[in-house]
Amino acid sequence: MTDQISVADLPLRPELRGQSAYGAPQLTVTNQLNTNENPYPPSAGLVEDLVAEVARLASTLNRYPERDSVGLREELASYVSRQTGVQVGVDNVWAANGSNEILQQLLQAFGGPGRRVLGFTPSYSMHPILAAGTQTEFIDLPRTGENFSIDIDAAVQAIGEKKPDIVFVTTPNNPTGGVTSVADLRRILDAGREAGGIVIIDEAYAEFSGEPSAAELIAEYPASLVVSRTMSKAFDFAGGRLGYFIADPAFIEAVMLVRLPYHLSTLSQAAATVALRHSNETLATVDALRGERDRVVAALEELGYGVVPSESNFIFFAVPGDAHDIWQRFLDHDVLIRDVGVTGHLRMTVGLPQENDAFLAAAATIIGEHT
Template identity: 50%
Template sequence: MTNQQEQAKTVALEALPLRDNLRGQFPYGAPQLEVTHLLNTNENTHPVPQVVADAIGKAVHTAATSLNRYPDREFTELRQRLAAYLGHELTENNVWAANGSNEVLQQVLQAFGGPGRKVLSFPPTYSMYPLLASGTNTEYISGVRADDFTLTPDEAARQVKDTAPDIVFLCSPNNPTGTALGLDVVEAVYQAGEQFNTIVVVDEAYEEFSLSGTKSALTLLQGRERLIVSRTMSKAFALAGARLGYLATSPQVTDALRLVRLPYHLSAITQAAANAALEHVDVLLATVDEIKAQRDRIVHELEEMGLKPAVSDSNFVFFGWFEDAHAVWQGLLDRGVLIRDVGIPHHLRVTAGTAEETTAFLVALREVISA
């Protein structure tokens, strides 16, 4: 699309009675380009194992015979399977799911945010948070991290007390920096929010890739009825195309989400695919260790190049320092490798893919740096 076409499109959009807080906004989306090595959206680049694909195909085929009927509105079997996967003595009453973790987070904002309410998060972090806030007319408050992008318990708690948010989003491992928060940060934020009845959401989309010793916020759920831990089947499970996100929390929070969910929001096809996949958890997660090995390889080789990669508990690596990060991004793209320019000066982010993809990225980066 040309610049002139883009301008005409913008003018046409602005002519509509759009809500004021949506004017001038841009939809979320990473570049979707045809390249040899696609390493910009943190997908699991390994294909779905054939045994899992076959099981999903069979389950979807069976579900297709009854598509004239609405699906199970409560997706009970799926919640039971997800609870069993998560463990920690959770039951289906603690679990909720939707079409991707973005819809899960949107439902949290619909239930607990809205006009006159505030959500606090700590950039640089997942760029969908302010967009979800805008879409639900919830005021978004940008918290502050240290210069090295870390967040201490005391500083996080202070900002909660200063801003009195209705919701706090904590991304751990954080996207785009990749590093997990200590559970002491989660505890401090939850305690600081007690006086405001604050809902605390820990977004653990990448938790399965965490370094040894990193603990999940699932361990904190007991006795904290306003704590939510969100997850996804898009990353470690290699099911980004299935669009299945979920969360664990107290039964009263899942009851609140029932008030805002659309009727039958999880299709019979989605439920069938997810249930079939969860029968093969070990097979689906077999690539996690290989991905972690490639991530650690990237970190090691970037350090050898004199660059500064962040500690990563995820399936991607955030790294710098570049005078012109976008020029490096373009140089990689010219060589068929698409990574992510996350808009943070001097830094880029790359997904840890297969061994072959990692090699292609590292070779191309060395060429770009040399040039």
Template identity: 55%
Template sequence: MTASDDLPVRDELRGQSPYGAPQLDVPVRLNTNENPYPLPEELVARIAERVTEAARGLNRYPDRDAVELRTRLAAYLTRTGGHPVNTDGVWAANGSNEVLQQLLQAFGGPGRTALGFEPSYSMHALIARGTGTGWLSGPREEDFTIDVEAARRAIARHRPHVVFVCSPNNPTGTAVAGETVAALYDAAQKAARGRGALVVVDEAYGEFSHRPSLLPLLAGRPNLAVSRTMSKAFGAAGLRLGYLAADPAVVDAVQLVRLPYHLSAVTQATALAALEHTDTLLGYVEELKAERDRIVRELRAAGCEVTDSDANFVQFGRFTGEGGAHAVWQALLEHGVLVRDNGVPGWLRVTAGTPEENDAFLDAVRAVMKEKKP
């Protein structure tokens, strides 16, 4: 039987595995940072109306530039992000991963490098590899924060073409201060070759943070882009809609590499319907923030070490006994609860679910801590 490595694939793809989390049939699944609340019925009905309207024109290509959707996204960011955003400074694609891919296609690529501060969202490195961009791992402190001086030195040494900052960071949940991002931006421009370096702030979990959005940093920084998603706060992981805010010139550059008509009419219609119900959906976000904070308190009371979180998930540990974190992961699974082992030594990550799901998770943790004393 032929394997992919038997084919003439690119050398850097040989022996690699695709991204993915285990999808197991267990009572409580808290491993992929999904919003646990289904869309409200009134929104489901509005989606049906908008999709029905769009279906009548499916014989034609959709709006190639998604102008109406980008206009509504700009209005949402202006209202919630503390910074005025115009339509020409917003771009949308099939999930924030496609947004990041398009940025690397435009600003990375063969002969260029991207730098991120690991542990962080593993897709940054995977998308870099997929676009032929060299990947560099920058330093983090023991508490998973970014040491500005160490980061500056790494940027000066490697002179990357693209720098990734994830805030709140996945999988640790830590948010990054605006002053830190501004310092890294300045360092990247100083070290850059030619016309500067692109700095990408990944705010996929931005709505869950106690800190304000980093969108105001866009002012006066043409090489900065802030990416977002509707998968988390909007509870629409199945929609696959991501977007970015940046200088209009960045949006123009991204359009050089985007596929024609990349956002279907159905996707645009569904996203527009969701944006009509922003206040309701953000109400669920407040509930999840309260549950996240409860998880942090209860895990610490159970004897776990917990990283401060500004996301809809919590990193907990440190498990150094026999089998380490993966043994605890397996024990929780045996109690019917699936969490995420991201490969960070000694640590696991759990998504904030419904109160009932969180109760089940916390009960399982207490039982495992008693059984295994990890």
């Protein structure tokens, strides 16, 4: 064996030097509330159907999967039409391995060297990482106020001045949970169209929100709007790794130029299709999580914590002291939540009732220590 080297010894691209990989702590604790997963497992009926479908397909795994995932995209289009009220077809939907690959493909097609993407932070931490990976300059426009909202006037001005090739808007926003209204999205879309770029509305947590989907705006902005979504959150399907976007068919043609061939396996397509066919029972857990979210918010506020209004399955709250120290105190109580690097704030994922009770008990003890 040769002496071990580090990444610093490799001829890495200069803009990647000193960067950190994405990752939430993977620790074994009783109350794991840090990665925004749906805590409810897939239903017994879904599991039974999935096992039968895998058994049916197992003898075909010597062959490549259906390259364009047409059957899966038909199921996705049907689901989107029902869930959003916007009628879309198979040519309006594209699927990939989680919304991360969706966003990566869009950056490969519309970003790259000499191009820029504008994002509103704090937001999904993969946006600047994906930008760096595709050599796209990331422009950071911070959110403002105690609720971390987008200053729409400042956003329109920045888009006009910087003329980014891509604008990211996450709604509900991760990690804060707030939404951007359709009226404000229109202003951003108008500015983006004027600047000649595209706007990617990241709706990973849309099912938890009462706001209408930005998909209703695609007909108005066919050349500049893409709506990105995932099955990882509301669908109890994080392990299935299935993301998708909704857009004009021209965007599907564009990402086909950069996607890897056979990027979705036969089993991935089958699992997602089965999950979509069980969407009614799966999404029944969403109402339960909304109720638990509201219960936890009320309890945190009663304890004296400042809470950012959330329309997602997580809660962003202010803490009395150093955020990382408070994160460790929760861990000491067997509760794993997320320190996303925002001063004075932490994020917890809404879990099962007993997990939320454990979180609130820890929260009560911790704030008692700081009063």
